[in-house]
Amino acid sequence: MLELESLHKKFAGKPALEGVSFRVEEGEIYGLLGHNGAGKSTTLGIILGMVAPDSGEARIGGVSVQQKRAQALRAVGSIFESPCFYEYLSGWENLRILSSYSGPFDKAAAEDAIERVGLTERIGSKVRTYSHGMRQRLALAQALLPMPRVLLLDEPTDGLDPEGIKWFRDFILGLRRERGMTVLFNSHLLAEVEQMCDRVAILKKGKRVYEGSVASLQSEEKIFELEVDPWPKAAKFLELQGCKILSDGRISMPPELDPAVMVAALVGLEVRVSSFAPVRHSLEDLYLEITR
Numbered sequence: 542m543l544e545l546e547s548l549h550k551k552f553a554g555k556p557a558l559e560g561v562s563f564r565v566e567e568g569e570i571y572g573l574l575g576h577n578g579a580g581k582s583t584t585l586g587i588i589l590g591m592v593a594p595d596s597g598e599a600r601i602g603g604v605s606v607q608q609k610r611a612q613a614l615r616a617v618g619s620i621f622e623s624p625c626f627y628e629y630l631s632g633w634e635n636l637r638i639l640s641s642y643s644g645p646f647d648k649a650a651a652e653d654a655i656e657r658v659g660l661t662e663r664i665g666s667k668v669r670t671y672s673h674g675m676r677q678r679l680a681l682a683q684a685l686l687p688m689p690r691v692l693l694l695d696e697p698t699d700g701l702d703p704e705g706i707k708w709f710r711d712f713i714l715g716l717r718r719e720r721g722m723t724v725l726f727n728s729h730l731l732a733e734v735e736q737m738c739d740r741v742a743i744l745k746k747g748k749r750v751y752e753g754s755v756a757s758l759q760s761e762e763k764i765f766e767l768e769v770d771p772w773p774k775a776a777k778f779l780e781l782q783g784c785k786i787l788s789d790g791r792i793s794m795p796p797e798l799d800p801a802v803m804v805a806a807l808v809g810l811e812v813r814v815s816s817f818a819p820v821r822h823s824l825e826d827l828y829l830e831i832t833r
């Protein structure tokens with residue numbers, strides 16, 4: 542659905558992106574991560590045709606944004622940087638005016654989008670009376686109006702309270718479930734990204750330094766923490782099976798070994814096993830390891 546091919550971009554001679562490539566499949570929720578200044582917004586700007594790359598190409602549904610911008614962006618809804626609204630007009634008037642810039646205003650679609658983002662009761666109020674969370678919801682309604690197949694969101698949870706962040710997560714997951722929507726967003730909230738995204742890319746100083754599925758982080762768990770008695774007997778047995786003893790009560794296990802079989806074998810050797818638990822690799826661990 543979305544392909545980035547070797548994007549390069551310099552600002553005033555300083556590289557912001559150096560050969561960034563990745564693909565987002567249809568119906569995938571994809572997270573773009575990286576420190577401040579890593580190049581995330583520049584990447585989104587290039588996909589939206591707002592920033593011209595020095596070289597490389599972004600394609601949406603196979604159509605080049607650089608060559609056929611209008612056609613490529615037909616299927617895209619977005620929130621890029623801080624959404625701007627006419628403060629002295631209502632949410633409804635804003636939607637009507639802003640969406641008419643890109644095509645005819647569809648009243649029924651607008652009502653549906655407003656209901657979907659939970660703004661029906663306040664849509665007649667002036668935007669200057671909206672909270673930050675309500676503005677984000679209005680921006681999301683606007684992004685949904687062209688009935689997009691792809692949503693591109695720049696820091697969508699920035700400044701939202703925990704309830705707003707949870708609402709956003711359920712909202713995006715619901716869109717994917719109901720419409721098979723493809724979503725690419727950047728964020729600094731790693732726990733949120735971990736819960737929502739199928740895959741992530743990590744940028745560092747304009748380079749893609751990691752790409753992978755979030756699920757594979759979990760399946761690569763090989764470190765276990767054990768509470769066993771006596772430990773020396775357990776350690777000796779586990780070592781013979783091919784495990785590495787990292788410290789007292791902490792082992793690394795080759796993926797071909799089954800922890801349940803190990804537990805049963807230890808019990809058979811009359812080792813008391815109180816706990817045999819995988820040490821979870823979080824996205825945060827991976828992110829810090831890669832970006833440090």
Ligand SMILES: Nc1ncnc2c1ncn2[C@@H]1O[C@H](COP(=O)(O)OP(=O)(O)OP(=O)(O)O)[C@@H](O)[C@H]1O
Pocket residue numbers: 552553556557575576577578579580581582583584
């Ligand atoms: N219009 C611009 N003019 C000059 N430099 C720019 C411009 N836009 C971005 N840059 C530079 O390009 C680099 C990448 O910036 P970018 O905004 O893409 O990073 P980011 O990962 O989105 O950061 P943040 O998390 O802080 O939003 C930074 O060094 C930034 O200063």
